[in-house]
Each structure stands twice: as structure tokens, then as C-alpha cells.
Amino acid sequence: MKPVIALVGRPNVGKSTLFNRLTKSRDAIVADFAGLTRDRHYGQGRLGRRDYIVIDTGGFEPSADSGIYKEMARQTRQAVAEADVVVFIVDARAGLSAQDHDIADYLRRLGKPCLLVANKAEGMKDGTQLAEFFELGLGPVLPVSAAHGQGVQHMLEQALETLALPAAAEEDADADDQGVIRLAVAGRPNVGKSTLINTWLGEERLVAFDQPGTTRDAITVPFERNGQRFALIDTAGLRRKGKVFESVEKFSVVKTLQAIESAHVVLLLIDATEGVTDQDAHIAGFILEAGRAVVLAVNKWDAVDAYQREGVQRSIETRLAFLKFAELHFISAEKRQGIAPLWRSIVRAHQAATRKLPTPQLTRLLHEAVQFQAPRRSGMYRPKLRYAHQGGMNPPVVVVHGSGLEGVTAAYKRYLEGRFRKAFDLTGTPLRIELRSARNPYADKGA
Structure with a gap:
């Protein structure tokens, strides 16, 4: 971290x-x-x-x-x-x-x-x-x-x-994480993060209390389901009330940031009784910036009526529109409703974030996309997109090569993202597209 x-x-x-x-x-x-x-x-x-x-x-x-x-x-x-x-x-x-x-x-x-x-x-x-x-x-x-x-x-x-870890310790930590999906449960205070993890584990492993700020440090709990190992990260920790500062915030910001950074997948919990708040939008924005795969879950769904449910769904569509690629679930951690489908979305998001994108297939999709809708002209010339290859995983990065690509608009990049996302089923993960223009060999020469 x-x-x-x-x-x-x-x-x-x-x-x-x-x-x-x-x-x-x-x-x-x-x-x-x-x-x-x-x-x-x-x-x-x-x-x-x-x-x-x-x-x-x-x-x-x-x-x-x-x-x-x-x-x-x-x-x-x-x-x-x-x-x-x-x-x-x-x-x-x-x-x-x-x-x-x-x-x-x-x-x-x-x-x-x-x-x-x-x-x-x-x-x-x-x-x-x-x-x-x-x-x-x-x-x-x-x-x-x-x-x-x-x-x-x-x-x-x-x-x-003063904080440096020995190189050997870092290597050991990396070796231990092989094959383990690190899942961070993030969200505002009192949204039910610890309750959800306790429900998964079938025991009161984490302190769950009806008071914001009960959990303070990031707690990692090992878990195995259907042969797949997980490391469940609650974005808080355990302190008695007397040990918590009177000025405690709704949650420890820095611990949440660290948990998101170290995770493979983030489960963002939203409180159905309060809807999407500014704090939810800030956390979602950081998840996107960090490039982490994400699953959205609205907790306490059993505690709201039909009118409130409609309002929550509308607020998600408007305030979290930038997470349209994430799967959405409506759950009740306390009553164990809608919990099982979460695991399928979590595994699916991790698989999408670590998927290999073959260069021939990427290039063919790129040519098909350009043929269907060419980029707008920039000045006298139209950008030329020649080939594409994968530039990284978690999140997937697609590098597009060509000439005059500085003229490609943000809207066209979103269009390409949609084509790639649909072809490779990249549900639950951000997708980044990098444009690299070939250097003009005659740029430094006189007429």
C-alpha cells in the first residue's frame, strides 16, 4: 500500500x-x-x-x-x-x-x-x-x-x-498473492460493508455497529469460494468507541484510497435509504481513476418503497453515468437477499480486467469501426488509424497507432471503446485507449 x-x-x-x-x-x-x-x-x-x-x-x-x-x-x-x-x-x-x-x-x-x-x-x-x-x-x-x-x-x-520494506518481503508478498482476487468493499460509513463481509463469511468476523466510523483500518480476510481464493478487504478497522477520536469522519479517507489501490476488484456499496451522494460519486471517481474493475451494489434495498427505489435508480443513471460498464445489483446484506449473484459479477469483472486482447483481432475491429464510421477531419486531413495492440491489463489498455491521431475527438474514442468493449465482453472494467501518431520523417527537413 x-x-x-x-x-x-x-x-x-x-x-x-x-x-x-x-x-x-x-x-x-x-x-x-x-x-x-x-x-x-x-x-x-x-x-x-x-x-x-x-x-x-x-x-x-x-x-x-x-x-x-x-x-x-x-x-x-x-x-x-x-x-x-x-x-x-x-x-x-x-x-x-x-x-x-x-x-x-x-x-x-x-x-x-x-x-x-x-x-x-x-x-x-x-x-x-x-x-x-x-x-x-x-x-x-x-x-x-x-x-x-x-x-x-x-x-x-x-x-x-523510514517506511521502506526489504525487497525480499515485497517479493514474498507478491508470491503469496498469486491466484488470489483482492476484493475491496468500499462505500460511505454505515452502508453495510462489514455486515456484507460477515454475511459472506457466515460469522461475526468484523465489528458491525449502527454508528458511522465503527471501522477504521483496512482489514483483509482470506476467503475461498468454489475453488477461487479471495482476499476480502473491508475499508475500515476495529476500534472501541473510547479509542475513536470524537472528530472521526464518516470513514477513513486514506484507508479507502489504499484499499482501492491494492485491490483487483472494488465492490462499491450504496445506501438505498440515502441514494447516491457526493461522497459516493467521489469514491466512484477515484475507482475509475485508479483503473480498478468495479461492481455496484445498492444495499438495504428491502428498507425502501417503490418510489424511493425509482429515485435511487435514477440517481445512479445520472450521477454514476461514468460507471455504465459496471454491473448493478440490489441487495440486503442483513437479510442475505441478492448476495449470490454478486460473486458472478466480481469474477466476471476480474476476468475482463485481465483478459488478453490479441493484436490481429484488435486491428480487425479497428478497421471495421473506421469503415463503419470514420473519424472527423482535423483541418485539411483526416486521422488515419492503422493498427492496434494491447498495452496493459487491469485495466485493459488498447494502443492505437496511426497518423494525425491528435485530431481524434473524445467522442470518437468513446465510440472505439464501445466497439472493443462489446467484442471482448469487457463488463465491469474500465478500458483505456491510447493514441500514438507515427513521427513524420520529413518534419525536420526543409522544402
Whole structure:
């Protein structure tokens, strides 16, 4: 799973600037005044071959007991709980403050891996200017400049090194997964994820309780059905109520992201009593972006009347239109209704995601599609699609070669996707089409 890095510090030390640098984005708003960031903000980054998740947080005041600052402190505590390593950011130019001491005391008590980073340290070296930060008792001080990128890569390498697994351990994990379908059950809180897994297993393996946030960490449970081995991943974990922060969100975002990333197939559960919400659409969007095979299931179908059922179906058609390729089921996990057909769709989606697409057949389908409907002209010329081959699995990738393909419209790519999907029965999996134009050998030559 991707390691998680939480950025923590008092207001206006440059957490959002560093977040944008680590994610190579401008997702976090940056301004020269304190208190701009209030909620947790998640982003993804990559260093070499290693992916990671970064959490941006608001200004942290551990002792805040009222108002917006109390809520911001709760958000930060949740981010720290989800993180594998904490990057504690201080202001190299403003110097040490009492608030820095409070945050350092809180982090020391947690005992999590922590890096002390002095931001805005452009032009500074390890020496007298940074010596005062050693008072915090969190080890060496890493000088960086988030705005200019100085020292950021070294800091990131240090963070990832503390979490690195031995190569042998990674190989063993890959070997153990051969032939196992990793199935993640995702959805909003209290939608019935743990109840469904318990129903499959025939025992109370996971805590199921009528309270959002009961499950916190991703729990993997081995399961075998009709000779096929599965690893069932509940996108949450087990904590007693006293161990859960008062500020717990509807579900642990980062654990859901990690579970989806590591799965082969994702079962997205929707609550029939609430319909498709923004949160459902966000999770569905991430599943599509991650390229995972997906099966949709509407739980608690027995608890709604005919009018509500019609509304749920309409909301799925409109808000989740981008998942039209996924099979849809209406179930009741508690009453064991409609459960068996889910397995057929799950296996079918996995088979589609890992299906081999022969080059001769792909090329023949491509020519038939062009003959039936040619792409629109782009300027003076019409794009020419010559041949296609498979470029990857899970999700399937079809690479189309030709000339002038930069003029192929998004609508035509969807048309090709539909033809390929129907011919190979790619139900339940995203399909990606890449267009590669041949280089013009005369482009660099004069007339």
C-alpha cells in the first residue's frame, strides 16, 4: 500500500506550499496569512518508482478547546492517526515558538516516525540559524524551501526510507498473492460493508455497529469460494468507541484510497435509504481513476418503497453515468437477499480486467469501426488509424497507432471503446485507449 505522509505545524509555516510541491499540483490554496487551510486535504505524489499519499492540515494548536481552532486541531489529529510518518514543519525565519513546543510534545507522546523540517530556509545551512530547533527533541533538523524546492527531495527520501520494506518481503508478498482476487468493499460509513463481509463469511468476523466510523483500518480476510481464493478487504478497522477520536469522519479517507489501490476488484456499496451522494460519486471517481474493475451494489434495498427505489435508480443513471460498464445489483446484506449473484459479477469483472486482447483481432475491429464510421477531419486531413495492440491489463489498455491521431475527438474514442468493449465482453472494467501518431520523417527537413 502507498505510504501516507502528514504535514503538521502551526499556521503559516508553509504546509500547503510543501503539499503542492510534493504532489506537483496547485490543489492547496496558498496565501500569505495564517489560518487559510482548515480541513484535511489529500493528494498523491511519486518519487522514482515509489508512490505516496500526502495529507495537508490546518494550523495545529493542540490545546485549542473552542471554536474553529478546536475543529482544526481535531482534523490534524485525525491526519496524524492515519499517517505512517509525520513531517513537522517549523518556520526557519520566524524561529522557535511556544506553539512549536506544544506540537512537539504531542508528537513525542504518540511515538510515530517524525521528521523535523525547517521551511523557508533558502540560503541557510545547518548551523547557528537552525540550532534552536534542536530544543524540540525530535532529532536532526532538515532545512528546506518549499517555495523554491530546495532540500525537498532529500526530505522526501528520508521520509520514505523510514517506511521502506526489504525487497525480499515485497517479493514474498507478491508470491503469496498469486491466484488470489483482492476484493475491496468500499462505500460511505454505515452502508453495510462489514455486515456484507460477515454475511459472506457466515460469522461475526468484523465489528458491525449502527454508528458511522465503527471501522477504521483496512482489514483483509482470506476467503475461498468454489475453488477461487479471495482476499476480502473491508475499508475500515476495529476500534472501541473510547479509542475513536470524537472528530472521526464518516470513514477513513486514506484507508479507502489504499484499499482501492491494492485491490483487483472494488465492490462499491450504496445506501438505498440515502441514494447516491457526493461522497459516493467521489469514491466512484477515484475507482475509475485508479483503473480498478468495479461492481455496484445498492444495499438495504428491502428498507425502501417503490418510489424511493425509482429515485435511487435514477440517481445512479445520472450521477454514476461514468460507471455504465459496471454491473448493478440490489441487495440486503442483513437479510442475505441478492448476495449470490454478486460473486458472478466480481469474477466476471476480474476476468475482463485481465483478459488478453490479441493484436490481429484488435486491428480487425479497428478497421471495421473506421469503415463503419470514420473519424472527423482535423483541418485539411483526416486521422488515419492503422493498427492496434494491447498495452496493459487491469485495466485493459488498447494502443492505437496511426497518423494525425491528435485530431481524434473524445467522442470518437468513446465510440472505439464501445466497439472493443462489446467484442471482448469487457463488463465491469474500465478500458483505456491510447493514441500514438507515427513521427513524420520529413518534419525536420526543409522544402
